[in-house]
Amino acid sequence: MRRVYLDHSATSPVLPEVREAMLPYLGDIFGNPSSMHDWGDPPREAIEKARKQVAGLIGASDPDEVIFTSSGTESNNFAVKGLAAGQQSKGKHIIISAIEHFSVMNSARSLEKAGFQLTIIPVDKNCLVNPEDVLNSIRPDTVLVSIMHANGEVGTVEPIQDISKITREKNILFHTDAVAACGTISVNVKDLGVDALSLAGNQFYGPKGSGALWVRRGVRIIPLLDGGIQEGGRRAGTEDVPAIVGLGKAAELAAPNIADRIQKLTPMRDKLLQELPRKIGHMIVTGHPEKRLPGLASFCVEFIEGESMLMMLNSQGVAVSSGSSCTSRALKASHVLIAMGLSHEIAQGSILFTAGIENSPEDTDYVLEVMPPIVQRLREMSPLYSKYIKAGKGGKQDGGL
Amino acid sequence: MAVYSEKVMDHFMNPRNVGEIDNPDGVGEVGNPVCGDMMTFHIKVKDDRLEDVKFKTFGCGAAIAVSSMVTEMAKGKTIEEAKKITPDLVAKELEGLPKQKMHCSNLGAQALNKAIDDYEARKAGETAALETKAGEQCCPFCDEEERQPFCQPCQVRAQKKEGL
Numbered sequence: 216m217r218r219v220y221l222d223h224s225a226t227s228p229v230l231p232e233v234r235e236a237m238l239p240y241l242g243d244i245f246g247n248p249s250s251m252h253d254w255g256d257p258p259r260e261a262i263e264k265a266r267k268q269v270a271g272l273i274g275a276s277d278p279d280e281v282i283f284t285s286s287g288t289e290s291n292n293f294a295v296k297g298l299a300a301g302q303q304s305k306g307k308h309i310i311i312s313a314i315e316h317f318s319v320m321n322s323a324r325s326l327e328k329a330g331f332q333l334t335i336i337p338v339d340k341n342c343l344v345n346p347e348d349v350l351n352s353i354r355p356d357t358v359l360v361s362i363m364h365a366n367g368e369v370g371t372v373e374p375i376q377d378i379s380k381i382t383r384e385k386n387i388l389f390h391t392d393a394v395a396a397c398g399t400i401s402v403n404v405k406d407l408g409v410d411a412l413s414l415a416g417n418q419f420y421g422p423k424g425s426g427a428l429w430v431r432r433g434v435r436i437i438p439l440l441d442g443g444i445q446e447g448g449r450r451a452g453t454e455d456v457p458a459i460v461g462l463g464k465a466a467e468l469a470a471p472n473i474a475d476r477i478q479k480l481t482p483m484r485d486k487l488l489q490e491l492p493r494k495i496g497h498m499i500v501t502g503h504p505e506k507r508l509p510g511l512a513s514f515c516v517e518f519i520e521g522e523s524m525l526m527m528l529n530s531q532g533v534a535v536s537s538g539s540s541c542t543s544r545a546l547k548a549s550h551v552l553i554a555m556g557l558s559h560e561i562a563q564g565s566i567l568f569t570a571g572i573e574n575s576p577e578d579t580d581y582v583l584e585v586m587p588p589i590v591q592r593l594r595e596m597s598p599l600y601s602k603y604i605k606a607g608k609g610g611k612q613d614g615g616l
Numbered sequence: 617m618a619v620y621s622e623k624v625m626d627h628f629m630n631p632r633n634v635g636e637i638d639n640p641d642g643v644g645e646v647g648n649p650v651c652g653d654m655m656t657f658h659i660k661v662k663d664d665r666l667e668d669v670k671f672k673t674f675g676c677g678a679a680i681a682v683s684s685m686v687t688e689m690a691k692g693k694t695i696e697e698a699k700k701i702t703p704d705l706v707a708k709e710l711e712g713l714p715k716q717k718m719h720c721s722n723l724g725a726q727a728l729n730k731a732i733d734d735y736e737a738r739k740a741g742e743t744a745a746l747e748t749k750a751g752e753q754c755c756p757f758c759d760e761e762e763r764q765p766f767c768q769p770c771q772v773r774a775q776k777k778e779g780l
């Protein structure tokens with residue numbers, strides 16, 4: 216059976232070049248980068264090389280602005296909590312959007328419990344944040360805005376530059392969670408005009424357990440971890456040298472190839488976005504029609520539930536994600552879909568395909584072949600669909616599905 | 617899909633007794649699409665035995681497997697025997713369900729019991745008394761102790777109760 220991995224928003228495979236670069240640091244080069252003796256030199260040099268590679272990917276002129284972390288989640292926790300804590304003498308109000316990753320959302324909620332005030336701004340039906348809403352939410356005591364660069368569930372790319380114009384004018388720190396964007400689309404911290412940016416290696420063919428937070432020089436950030444003076448005193452703990460080296464290599468491989476990657480992924484995405492709703496009635500595209508990540512095709516299929524679609528696709532060798540409540544361990548439908556104004560009922564039918572550079576057009580063709588019978592089978596089992604048909608709303612335009 | 621037992625996977629991939637029955641003797645419906653799981657059971661009764669049981673389910677893999685298993689367990693049983701099918705028994709027959717799916721997806725036995733209630737009410741001449749109105753039915757996952765903020769019918773019901 217054909218095996219098709221279309222769940223790159225969960226994690227991407229590790230490129231062979233990345234694995235090769237990491238291996239020596241799981242072998243002979245085991246020293247602690249903080250050690251004074253000869254064993255400490257090669258790992259220390261490897262980390263500094265990786266720092267330059269990551270800085271290169273995001274257009275940062277000063278590699279020392281890059282802090283290595285264990286994940287996108289840690290980077291987001293560090294940014295939201297660390298920047299807010301560094302500013303709290305100025306004020307205790309922060310602004311985030313309703314579609315942030317849980318690592319930003321729940322960090323902000325933690326700050327709320329610690330006495331900060333939180334404003335969560337809405338998004339439109341395409342998942343776009345309106346910069347005007349950011350402007351209108353700013354108060355004299357606002358110290359931090361955190362809005363994600365691109366959403367990993369529906370692919371919408373947010374107007375970060377328009378928001379940073381506002382935050383710079385108002386002299387407020389602006390962090391962006393670029394975990395879903397980095398390595399996939401062009402991300403340049405100077406062009407974006409942000410003060411801090413999160414990224415994660417496993418989103419662009421690096422290892423899991425690798426992440427970084429870029430913080431503009433001169434911006435005060437309070438460490439999450441107390442301990443030694445690793446990472447310029449901002450992130451204590453002996454460095455995960457293999458992960459850092461892998462992240463650096465993945466960044467080096469991504470930087471000159473972003474345009475090629477976009478060119479490769481976009482036709483696969485567009486084929487799914489155009490053909491699936493054509494073959495399957497009552498299937499809506501979620502996210503922005505144009506301003507979206509190149510490999511991400513997201514939908515809601517009416518009358519059926521996402522986990523059962525996911526399981527049936529899995530039985531056909533296809534890996535995907537869903538934002539339905541049955542798929543989440545918390546048994547809650549995706550907050551992103553709800554924030555976009557979709558009903559809980561529609562959100563249950565969420566299904567998400569995210570292509571990567573190892574996919575081919577044959578993979579998406581295979582999805583176009585196996586998906587319609589799966590939907591048909593589940594609809595034949597669905598009491599909602601039979602109610603819909605009995606109500607006489609089903610016609611020929613549904614293509615029999 | 618190692619989260620589910622082989623038996624669950626079998627009943628999900630090859631569900632038994634999917635469908636509806638023409639002129640059923642009883643119909644039962646539980647759950648709602650807002651919470652993610654909804655099941656409709658149709659039964660045909662002859663000489664006090666469940667001659668036929670059919671289901672339709674909107675929901676996750678577990679919900680579909682549960683429904684299929686309940687129809688298999690109930691078919692051929694007397695009404696009194698069928699009433700003794702409980703969610704725990706269904707889960708056991710399926711060689712277990714993931715913990716978080718025990719409450720929300722394991723509604724099959726209740727749907728069957730509702731269909732039996734409907735059958736008995738019809739026999740007593742109380743037609744339509746037990747028909748479920750869409751949107752009013754709540755999933756048992758959102759019980760009084762653990763009301764889910766995303767479940768709008770539960771919120772409405774709770775507000776009504778608190779208002780009284």
